Each structure stands twice: as C-alpha cells, then as structure tokens.
Amino acid sequence: xxxxxxxxxxxxxxxxxxxxxxxxxxxxxxxxxxxxxxxxxxxxxxxxxxxxxxxxxxxxxxxxxxxxxxxxxxxxxxxxxxxxxxxxxxxxxxxxxxxxxxxxxxxxxxxxxxxxxxxxxxxxxxxxxxxxxxxxxxxxxxxxxxxxxxxxxxxxxxxxxxxxxxxxxxxxxxxxxxxxxxxxxxxxxxxxxxxxxxxxxxxxxxxxxxxxxxxxxxxxxxxxxxxxxxxxxxxxxxxxxxxxxxxxxxxxxxxxxxxxxxxxxxxxxxxxxxxxxxxxxxxxxxxxxxxxxxxxxxxxxxxxxxxxxxxxxxxxxxxxxxxxxxxxxxxxxxxxxxxxxxxxxxxxxxxxxxxxxxxxxxxxxxxxxxxxxxxxxxxxxxxxxxxxxxxxxxxxxxxxxxxx
Amino acid sequence: xxxxxxxxxxxxxxxxxxxxxxxxxxxxxxxxxxxxxxxxxxxxxxxxxxxxxxxxxxxxxxxxxxxxxxxxxxxxxxxxxxxxxxxxxxxxxxxxxxxxxxxxxxxxxxxxxxxxxxxxxxxxxxxxxxxxxxxxxxxxxxxxxxxxxxxxxxxxxxxxxxxxxxxxxxxxxxxxxxxxxxxxxxxxxxxxxxxxxxxxxxxxxxxxxxxxxxxxxxxxxxxxxxxxxxxxxxxxxxxxxxxxxxxxxxxxxxxxxxxxxxxxxxxxxxxxxxxxxxxxxxxxxxxxxxxxxxxxxxxxxxxxxxxxxxxxxxxxxxxxxxxxxxxxxxxxxxxxxxxxxxxxxxxxxxxxxxxxxxxxxxxxxxxxxxxxxxxxxxxxxxxxxxxxxxxxxxxxxxxxxxxx
Numbered sequence: 012x013x014x015x016x017x018x019x020x021x022x023x024x025x026x027x028x029x030x031x032x033x034x035x036x037x038x039x040x041x042x043x044x045x046x047x048x049x050x051x052x053x054x055x056x057x058x059x060x061x062x063x064x065x066x067x068x069x070x071x072x073x074x075x076x077x078x079x080x081x082x083x084x085x086x087x088x089x090x091x092x093x094x095x096x097x098x099x100x101x102x103x104x105x106x107x108x109x110x111x112x113x114x115x116x117x118x119x120x121x122x123x124x125x126x127x128x129x130x131x132x133x134x135x136x137x138x139x140x141x142x143x144x145x146x147x148x149x150x151x152x153x154x155x156x157x158x159x160x161x162x163x164x165x166x167x168x169x170x171x172x173x174x175x176x177x178x179x180x181x182x183x184x185x186x187x188x189x190x191x192x193x194x195x196x197x198x199x200x201x202x203x204x205x206x207x208x209x210x211x212x213x214x215x216x217x218x219x220x221x222x223x224x225x226x227x228x229x230x231x232x233x234x235x236x237x238x239x240x241x242x243x244x245x246x247x248x249x250x251x252x253x254x255x256x257x258x259x260x261x262x263x264x265x266x267x268x269x270x271x272x273x274x275x276x277x278x279x280x281x282x283x284x285x286x287x288x289x290x291x292x293x294x295x296x297x298x299x300x301x302x303x304x305x306x307x308x309x310x311x312x313x314x315x316x317x318x319x320x321x322x323x324x325x326x327x328x329x330x331x332x333x334x335x336x337x338x339x340x341x342x343x344x345x346x347x348x349x350x351x352x353x354x355x356x357x358x359x360x361x362x363x364x365x366x367x368x369x370x371x372x373x374x375x376x377x378x379x380x381x382x383x384x385x386x387x388x389x390x391x392x393x394x395x396x397x398x399x400x401x402x403x404x405x406x407x408x409x410x411x412x413x414x415x
Numbered sequence: 416x417x418x419x420x421x422x423x424x425x426x427x428x429x430x431x432x433x434x435x436x437x438x439x440x441x442x443x444x445x446x447x448x449x450x451x452x453x454x455x456x457x458x459x460x461x462x463x464x465x466x467x468x469x470x471x472x473x474x475x476x477x478x479x480x481x482x483x484x485x486x487x488x489x490x491x492x493x494x495x496x497x498x499x500x501x502x503x504x505x506x507x508x509x510x511x512x513x514x515x516x517x518x519x520x521x522x523x524x525x526x527x528x529x530x531x532x533x534x535x536x537x538x539x540x541x542x543x544x545x546x547x548x549x550x551x552x553x554x555x556x557x558x559x560x561x562x563x564x565x566x567x568x569x570x571x572x573x574x575x576x577x578x579x580x581x582x583x584x585x586x587x588x589x590x591x592x593x594x595x596x597x598x599x600x601x602x603x604x605x606x607x608x609x610x611x612x613x614x615x616x617x618x619x620x621x622x623x624x625x626x627x628x629x630x631x632x633x634x635x636x637x638x639x640x641x642x643x644x645x646x647x648x649x650x651x652x653x654x655x656x657x658x659x660x661x662x663x664x665x666x667x668x669x670x671x672x673x674x675x676x677x678x679x680x681x682x683x684x685x686x687x688x689x690x691x692x693x694x695x696x697x698x699x700x701x702x703x704x705x706x707x708x709x710x711x712x713x714x715x716x717x718x719x720x721x722x723x724x725x726x727x728x729x730x731x732x733x734x735x736x737x738x739x740x741x742x743x744x745x746x747x748x749x750x751x752x753x754x755x756x757x758x759x760x761x762x763x764x765x766x767x768x769x770x771x772x773x774x775x776x777x778x779x780x781x782x783x784x785x786x787x788x789x790x791x792x793x794x795x796x797x798x799x800x801x802x803x804x805x806x807x808x809x810x811x812x813x814x815x816x817x818x819x
Contacts, residue, residue, distance in 0.1 A: 085805035086514070088794050102816065104809060105580050110490065110512060126798065131580065176509050176535065180583030369773050376780040390492050394530065401489035405508060412506065 017293035018137050019264075023053040024187035024251050026147065026226075026283040027060045028233065029092070035233060036278065041066045043273055044280050045073040048096070052077070053287070054136075056096040057187035059147040060281075062089050062125070070096070080134075084145075087126020093145045093188075095132050103133040107173045110398040111162040113149055115391070122149050122159075129170050131177055139259065139292060142181035146170055146188040148198075154241075161324020163191060164317050165402045167198035171205040172405070182259050183292055184208065186252040189283065194247055201317045204310045205409070208252035211263045211288045220268030223247060226284040230271035233282035251288045258295055265289040311413045318406040325399040332392035339385035345378045421697035422541045423668075427457040428591035428655050430551065430630075430687040431464045432637065433496070439637060440682065445470045447677055448684050449477040452500070456481070457691070458540075460500040461591035463551040464685075466493050466529070474500070484538075488549075491530020497549045497592075499536050509535040511577045514802040515566040517553055519795070526553050526563075533574050535581055543663065543696060546585035550574055550592040552602075558645075565728020567595065568721050569806045571602035575609040576809070586663050587696055588612065590656040593687065598651055605721045608714045609813070612656035615667045615692045624672030627651060630688040634675035637686035655692045662699055669693040715817045722810040729803040736796035743789035749782045 027044060028034045048056055048070075056078060061067050067083045074081070078096035084106050085091065091106070107129050113122040129146040148170070149163045157163075167190070178184045186208060192198045194210070203210065212224040221228050225245030229236055239245060255261045267287045273280045349371070366374075431448060432438045452460055452474075460482060465471050471487045478485070482500035488510050489495065495510070511533050517526040533550040552574070553567045561567075571594075582588045590612060596602045598614070607614065616628040625632050629649030633640055643649060659665045671691040677684045753775070770778075 085801040085808075086798075087801070088797050090801060101812070103576075103580075104812065105576050106514075106805065107511065108514060110510075124794075126801075172507075172509050176507075176581045177583075179581075369776060372773060373776055373780075376777070376784075380780075380784070390528075393492050394490075397489040397491070397494060397530075401510065404489075408505070408508065 015294055017262075017291040018139060020055065020136070020290045020292060021051075021053045022055045022057065022185065022187060022251055022288045022290065023048065023051070023285060024057045024249060024287070025059070025280055025285040026189040026249060027058050027066075028281040028283065029061050029063055029066050031063050034282075037063075037066075040278065040280055041069065043276060043278070045070050047273060047280070048074055049077050054098045055143065055185070055187075057143070057145045058094050058096070059145070059189050060092045061094050062092045064090065067094050070094075082130070082132060084128060084130040086128045088124040089121075089126075091126055091128045091130065092147060093128065093130045095130070095143065095145055097132070097134060099134050099136045101132050101134055105131040105177065107131070107169070109148075109166040109169055110401075111165045111395060113159055113162060116388070120150065120152060127166065129173055131173075133181075139294075140180065140182045142174075142178045142184050144170075144174060144184070144186040144188075146186070146190070148189070148191045150191050158327075161321050161327070161399060164198050164201070164320050164324075165398060167192070167202045168205075168317065168321075168402055168406065171202045174206045174208070178256060181256050183261055184254045184256060185290075187250065187286070189249050191248050197313065197316045197320065199250075200313045203252065204313050206254065208254045209261075209263075211251040211253060211266050211286075211290075212247070215263040215266035215288070217265045218267070220266070221245060221270050221284060224266070224268060224286075226268060226286060227282070228271055228284060231279050231282060231284065232271070233279060249283055249286050251286050253288075253290060255292070260293050260295050262291045262293075263288055264291050311410060314406050314410050314413065318403055318410070321399055321403050321406065325396065325403060328392050328395040328399055332389060332396055335385045335388040335392055339382055339389055342378045342382035342385060346375065346382065349375050349378065419698055421666075421695040422543060424459065424540070424694045424696060425455075425457045426459045426461065426589065426591060426655055426692045426694065427452065427455070427689060428461045428653060428691070429463070429684055429689040430593040430653060431462050431470075432685040432687065433465050433467055433470050435467050438686075441467075441470075444682065444684055445473065447680060447682070449474050451677060451684070452478055453481050458502045459547065459589070459591075461547070461549045462498050462500075463549070463593050464496045465498050466496045468494065471498050474498075486534070486536060488532060488534040490532045492528040493525075493530075495530055495532045495534065496551060497532065497534045499534070499547065499549055501536070501538060503538050503540045505536050505538055507537040509581065511535070511573070513552075513570040513573055514805075515569045515799060517563055517566060520792070524554065524556060531570065533577055535577075537585075543698075544584065544586045546578075546582045546588050548574075548578060548588070548590040548592075550590070550594070552593070552595045554595050562731075565725050565731070565803060568602050568605070568724050568728075569802060571596070571606045572609075572721065572725075572806055572810065575606045578610045578612070582660060585660050587665055588658045588660060589694075591654065591690070593653050595652050601717065601720045601724065603654075604717045607656065608717050610658065612658045613665075613667075615655040615657060615670050615690075615694075616651070619667040619670035619692070621669045622671070623669070625649060625674050625688060628670070628672060628690075630672060630690060631686070632675055632688060635683050635686060635688065636675075637683060653687055653690050655690050657692075657694060659696070664697050664699050666695045666697075667692055668695050715814060718810050718814050718817065722807055722814070725803055725807050725810065729800065729807060732796050732799040732803055736793060736800055739789045739792040739796055743786055743793055746782045746786035746789060750779065750786065753779050753782065 071081050074096050080097040080101045082095050082104050084093040086108050109127050112127045115123045132143045134141050148166045149159045222244050224247045226247055226249035228245030229239045253261050268284045475485050478500050484501040484505045486499050486508050488497040490512050513531050516531045519527045536547045538545045552570045553563045626648050628651045630653035632649030633643045657665050672688045
C-alpha cells in the first residue's frame with residue numbers, strides 16, 4: 012500500500028462565542044461563519060460554544076449542501092455547545108460528560124450549566140477509520156489564583172482516559188477544541204503524554220497566522236484586553252491534536268489561524284481565532300508503534316504534578332464540605348431551639364411569648380433556607396470530593412503502571 | 416494455537432444490599448460474604464451496593480490474600496456502590512456515569528444520590544485481554560407504572576454504547592451487575608442486541624440454583640414479599656453476560672445461584688441471590704465473527720421499541736419542565752406584586768397597610784422558597800429533556816445504520 016497518494020483532510024476548529032443575549036453581534040457572526048464555511052472547502056468543522064440550538068439549526072440548513080453530515084451534542088442545562096459538520100458520513104457518536112465542571116452557585120461563570128463534555132464522532136474516510144473528538148474544558152478566569160484548576164485537570168485526565176479507551180480500533184485520532192490551557196500547562200502535557208496526541212501547531216510544516224499560534228489575541232475586538240495584559244501576543248488555548256494509531260502516518264502540512272478578523276472582513280468570527288489544519292494521512296508499511304499513548308518519557312513526573320494539583324483541589328473540597336455541613340447542623344440546631352421555644356409557649360410553660368411573632372417567623376424561615384442551601388452544598392461538595400478522590404486514585408494507578 | 420487447554424474463570428456477582436443504617440444485618444452479611452469469598456476460589460468478584468467505603472476497606476483487608484487486586488468506583492453523593500476484587504492485576508479503570516438516574520427529590524428512592532455508573536476494569540489473564548464491566552441500573556419500584564423506565568432505557572443504551580466503544584481492543588468482554596430488568600424487557604434486549612453479549616444463564620451447560628435463574632426470590636428472608644406477589648418464582652435481574660471479540664470463544668460451563676441463604680448458613684448474603692459462573696475461554700483458529708455487536712436480526716424493532724419509550728419519557732419531562740417553569744413565573748409574579756404593595760405603603764400611597772406584617776412576610780418567604788425550588792426543578796428537567804432528546808437522536812442514527 013506504500014506509495015499511495017495521501018488523503019488530504021482540511022479541519023476547521025473554532026470556539027464560536029455564541030451565548031444568547033450576551034455575546035456581541037452573535038447572529039451576524041454565525042452568518043459569517045456559515046458563509047465562510049460554505050465558500051471554503053473544509054472536510055471537518057468542529058465548533059464549540061454554539062449554545063443556541065437555533066444557531067445550530069441555521070448553520071445546518073446553510074451548510075447542508077457542502078457538509079451534509081452533522082451532529083450536535085446535547086448536555087447540561089444549556090447544552091454542551093459542541094457540534095460537528097462533516098463532508099463524510101458519521102457512523103456513530105458518544106458523549107462523555109465530565110464528572111466535575113465548576114460550581115452551580117458560580118452563576119457569573121456559568122460553566123456548570125453547560126455540562127461540559129467530550130463528544131466522539133466515528134467516521135470512515137477513504138477506508139480509514141477516524142475517531143474525531145471535540146471538547147471544551149472549564150474556562151480559566153484568573154490565572155494567578157485558578158480555583159478551577161483541579162476541575163480542569165480532572166477533565167483533562169478524563170478526556171485522555173476516554174480517548175485512550177475508545178480509540179483502540181481507530182486508524183487516526185483527531186481532537187479539536189478549546190482546552191482552556193496554555194501549551195506548557197500541566198493539563199496539556201498530561202493529555203498529550205497520556206494519549207500520545209501531537210500538536211498540529213508544533214508539527215506543522217507551514218504556519219500562517221497569529222504569532223505563536225495564539226487564538227485569544229489583544230487585536231481581536233471582542234477579547235478582554237485587561238485579561239490579556241500579561242500576554243502581549245495573546246494566548247494559545249484552542250488546539251487541533253492528532254495521532255495515527257495503527258499503520259498510518261499523519262502529517263500536518265499547514266496550519267493557519269485567523270488574525271483578529273474573519274478573512275476579508277472587518278469583524279472577527281468570534282472572540283477566539285479559528286484554527287485550520289491541512290493534514291495528510293498516509294498508510295505505511297509497518298505499524299506506527301506508539302499505540303498505547305504514554306509517548307513522553309517524563310510522563311511519571313507529569314502525572315505526579317497533576318496528581319498534586321488534584322490533591323490541592325481535594326483538600327479545598329473537603330474543607331468546603333466541612334463548612335457547609337457545619338452550617339447545616341447549626342441551622343438545624345437553631346430550628347430545634349425555636350421549635351422547643353414554640354412548643355414551650357404552646358403548652359403554657361412560658362407565661363408570655365418571649366419574641367414578637369414576626370421576628371420569630373422570619374428567623375425560622377431564614378433557618379429553613381440556610382438548612383436547605385447548606386445541605387445542597389454539602390451534597391454537592393461530597394460529590395466533588397468523591398470525584399477528586401477517584402481521579403487521584405486513577406492517577407496513582409497510572410503511576411504504578413508507568414513505574415513498572 | 417488450537418487445542419490449548421482453555422482458561423477457566425470463576426466469576427462471582429452479587430448485589431450486596433449494603434445501605435448503612437437501613438439494610439438489615441449488614442455487617443454480619445458483609446463478614447459472611449468476605450468469609451465465603453476467602454474460602455471459595457473465585458477469580459473475579461463483582462459487587463454492587465457496597466455503599467459504605469468502610470465495608471469496602473474491610474473486605475479489601477479480609478480478601479487481600481486471595482484477591483490482591485481491587486477497585487472501588489466512586490461517584491455521586493453516596494458512591495456508585497460498585498467494586499471489584501480480582502486474583503489478577505488490574506491494568507486500568509474507567510468510570511462512565513449515566514446521564515440520567517432518577518430525580519433528586521425522590522428521596523424515598525434515592526437512586527439519584529448514588530450516581531449510578533458503569534465501571535470498566537481492564538486486565539490481562541494468561542495473555543488474554545479482558546474488559547470487565549460492572550454496573551447497577553436504576554431500580555424498578557412499580558412495574559405496572561414504571562416512571563423510571565425511560566431513565567433505565569437511557570442507561571441501558573449508554574451502557575451498550577460505552578461497551579461497544581471501549582471494548583474494541585479486548586479479547587473477551589464480561590459484564591456483571593444488577594440490571595434491574597427482567598430477561599425479556601426491552602432494555603435487556605437492547606443491551607444484548609446492540610453489544611452482542613450473551614447471557615450466561617441462557618448459555619450455561621449446567622445450572623444449579625433458583626428456578627429460572629431468579630435472583631430476587633420470595634424465599635429470601637430479606638425480600639419484599641408483596642413486591643414479588645405477581646412472580647411466585649421470583650425475578651431474574653442480576654446477570655453475568657459475556658462475549659468473545661477476536662479469535663476467542665467463551666463457554667459458560669456452569670452457572671449457579673444461591674437459593675435464599677448463603678451456602679451452609681441460615682441467613683442470605685443479601686436480599687439478592689449471588690450469581691456464580693464458571694467460564695471457559697479458548698483461543699480458536701479464526702476470528703469469532705460477531706465483532707460489531709448487533710448480533711440479533713430483529714435489532715431495528717428493538718431499537719424502535721426503546722426509542723418509543725424514551726419518547727414517552729421525553730414528553731413527560733417536557734411537561735414537567737413546563738409546569739415547573741410556570742410555577743417559577745407565578746412565584747416571581749407574586750413576589751413582584753408584593754414588592755409593589757410594600758413600595759406603595761412605603762411611599763404613602765395606601766393610607767394604611769392592607770395586610771398584617773406577619774402574613775405578608777410569610778407569604779413573601781413562601782414565594783421566594785417556591786421560586787427557588789421551581790427554578791431548580793426547571794433546570795433539572797431541562798437537563799433531563801436534553802439527555803432524552805440526545806438519546807432519541809442517537810437511537811435514530813442507530814436505526815439508520817441498521818437499515819442501511
């Protein structure tokens with residue numbers, strides 16, 4: 012089979028910033044994305060933050076001619092925001108929802124409501140079996156004091172494990188998405204090391220776009236300039252990663268990003284830049300070798316580093332579980348004292364009612380409210396503790412395997 | 416390789432009924448389970464409803480000599496209750512939490528709090544790669560009007576999809592657990608048909624135990640006799656299923672169940688009977704063939720039947736979402752009216768306050784309570800709708816694939 016002309020695959024990846032009522036010029040930008048995708052002949056389009064199913068349906072109608080196959084991954088309250096458009100038939104799909112994804116009470120961040128997930132799409136192109144993964148990890152709101160790092164690391168670990176376990180029959184693995192991690196972050200090193208995925212930007216033979224491949228840049232009119240102050244060039248958090256599993260080789264012939272505006276327009280597609288890769292996939296004589304991931308030699312150090320961060324998150328979650336539990340107990344005690352006082356008054360132990368009725372009722376209502384809220388939070392943090400413990404244990408097991 | 420002596424594998428599966436403070440004679444029974452497993456030389460032990468991590472730790476200490484490898488799957492508030500003990504090293508694990516699992520407000524049922532999941536354990540025994548799955552699906556509380564059927568079907572579908580997608584490199588697939596479905600139920604037919612798994616009870620060359628292989632029987636002193644009235648023999652809801660993927664054949668030489676008491680004792684292990692299978696695994700000359708599941712010819716009918724039930728659940732969820740949403744809007748309106756009245760009094764529009772302060776405050780608190788509760792329920796049912804829609808779509812895609 013050697014000497015066959017390689018399969019060329021053009022992949023488009025974009026975080027579309029499609030939050031209804033909040034994202035600026037959303038409909039105009041979705042139109043623009045649709046128009047561009049229609050003109051450009053990509054093979055695979057991986058979109059994130061398409062939160063509105065209406066936007067997806069509109070895109071589906073517009074792209075139907077050029078990309079007849081598509082899938083929208085539903086999850087969470089708002090939806091995962093993940094969707095894929097393809098020139099080639101989709102054979103099967105699977106959704107894996109990350110076990111941790113921020114906190115429901117952090118309404119201003121809202122990640123919890125999106126049910127962040129990884130979507131798997133299986134397709135056969137020219138006889139080659141592709142496992143295409145699309146994902147969007149928890150956002151980073153403050154790099155200096157990143158309260159969500161343990162959750163994002165659990166997500167990166169679950170993503171890596173999901174890819175490892177579901178891709179064993181695939182010839183080629185592709186992952187596209189907004190990973191919300193800088194290239195040198197421990198989560199990316201963990202994901203790449205544990206799966207053996209390669210970074211299209213690092214491997215590209217030709218690159219055109221923002222310096223350092225950045226996908227969140229100060230030049231883009233929708234980005235938060237203050238957030239990017241420490242990074243004058245911007246940051247790279249959107250990726251296309253790939254890997255050949257069996258007797259195939261994948262080469263990234265070209266990687267492009269948009270540079271603050273959509274090609275030939277005066278507004279950008281989104282607050283993120285699009286990443287566009289041209290991949291060449293070729294069958295080779297013998298198996299590629301690195302089929303079981305763990306391609307990086309320093310993997311044990313990376314897993315240890317990630318495990319330490321998960322441990323930090325675990326202790327924070329345990330503290331929060333403890334304080335919410337204590338709060339619930341205190342509210343319950345207050346209610347019991349009030350009930351005893353009320354009972355005392357009823358059976359005539361006290362000659363007069365010690366408190367005015369109104370304050371007494373208001374206090375009881377407040378206690379009930381706090382009891383319910385604290386109990387819900389206690390349950391939530393109990394789940395968080397369980398999942399962090401579970402991930403720590405899995406990483407421990409991975410370390411044992413690596414050391415053996 | 417033909418003619419090799421087959422690998423014999425003895426598998427023990429039991430729902431342990433280990434609910435702290437609620438399950439009768441729990442500690443005594445866990446001790447008994449541990450003692451029996453120590454005496455009997457099983458290779459793999461799959462336990463469900465080990466809700467107390469303390470029980471797991473005790474078992475781990477007791478079984479350490481005979482079953483040096485074990486794993487406890489953590490999830491939900493209480494824990495998945497799933498654990499595995501093995502004579503052979505565990506190479507890797509993965510947990511998939513079902514996207515739907517009852518309702519948090521159904522406190523008397525409590526399934527939601529368990530974070531029901533499927534756990535995957537990978538092991539190599541005599542050079543044969545095993546994917547061992549352990550699970551526990553949502554309970555059935557009323558067979559005539561089973562409100563949880565759509566959720567259980569989503570779980571059965573996700574279980575089947577998870578097995579299909581993660582088992583592609585395995586030589587042998589084993590699934591053990593309490594599926595909470597009778598053998599003829601649509602969920603079991605869906606699971607078996609879509610994965611190609613075989614039922615150890617149906618395939619067993621020799622069987623010893625309860626008639627029809629029942630695992631919940633009236634004779635067991637812990638079972639609810641009223642629940643089993645329509646089934647004088649009992650029901651079969653605990654299973655060991657298996658499948659050879661590549662060039663292996665699996666045969667069930669013997670299947671046993673306990674019969675209302677632990678062997679040689681006067682109390683049972685649990686309210687469920689244990690299922691014990693002796694499997695023979697043998698390499699054969701050529702690949703087994705049915706690698707891609709969908710072994711059953713009538714699969715399209717089964718998927719259609721399941722999809723119809725999921726559709727019924729979807730419409731119920733949509734109705735609940737609508738009524739909780741309406742309730743939230745009404746509570747909000749009441750609050751607004753109250754705020755307007757209070758404001759009117761404050762600026763002196765009304766000459767006197769129209770309501771006594773106490774009732775006014777109580778009403779406001781009640782409205783706030785209802786608003787919060789109804790909003791939470793609305794969000795929950797929105798997620799439910801999304802997951803049911805997603806499953807319906809996946810089943811639709813499966814039907815298209817089957818029809819092609």
